[in-house]
Amino acid sequence: MREHLAHWAARLMAQDGIVDFALAKRKAARQAGVSETRHLPNNDEVEQALRSYQALYHDEEHRDRLRFLRAEAVRVMQNLARFNPHLVGSVLSGSAGRYSAIDLHLFTDSAKEIGLYLLDQKTEYRSGDVRLHVGDQPRSLPCFELTGGTVVVTLTVLSANDVRCLIRKSPGGRVMERARLEGVVALLAEGDHD
Secondary structure, eight states: OHHHHHHHHHHHHHHHOOOOHHHHHHHHHHHHTOOOGGGOOOHHHHHHHHHHHHHHHSHHHHHHHHHHHHHHHHHHHHHTGGGOEEEESHHHHTOOOTTOOEEEEEEOSOHHHHHHHHHHTTOOEEEEEEEEEETTEEEEEEEEEEOSSSSOEEEEEEOGGGGGSOEESSTTSOBOOOBOHHHHHHHHHHHHTO
8 A cells, every 4th residue: 555655646746746745645645545644655655656657657858857957956056156055855866857846955154145145136036934853953944935947946044054964854754865066066967978
């Protein structure tokens, strides 16, 4: 049942643009008529199913989209270099789909400076906050969603010292992998040789 729900959730994510794993799993369970949450797959199982789905049904489209998103991430990271950007999420892991946003963590001590920079660059954005677990502490962090380009870019602002911490979406969740600009450039070059 878990495997079935993982594949169902993956299909919903790929076809409907759902980016929230929890939402995709709940919707898949509801559509399958499963009410008990003990059958729900974990995020790793859904992500693996999503990769399989993309390889089977969207292989070339997925490869082109991922290359585009990573190239766009490099461009944005170069523009925001003074804020120590790191790529996280589905664009880094390779599971990004046609509706995925680029997620960046910025490590700086002034969220206000980022807001001023975006205003100075005439970049359209919405501000808000996001909850993450930095080390063992839950925190509400400032977030900027850049909406003016061809893809949405989400900037989450952490303190400069947080770069040494493990960051999770939930207390028991998986540590978020991240890559600096050089790592993303290397991923992009690696994709060119496939």
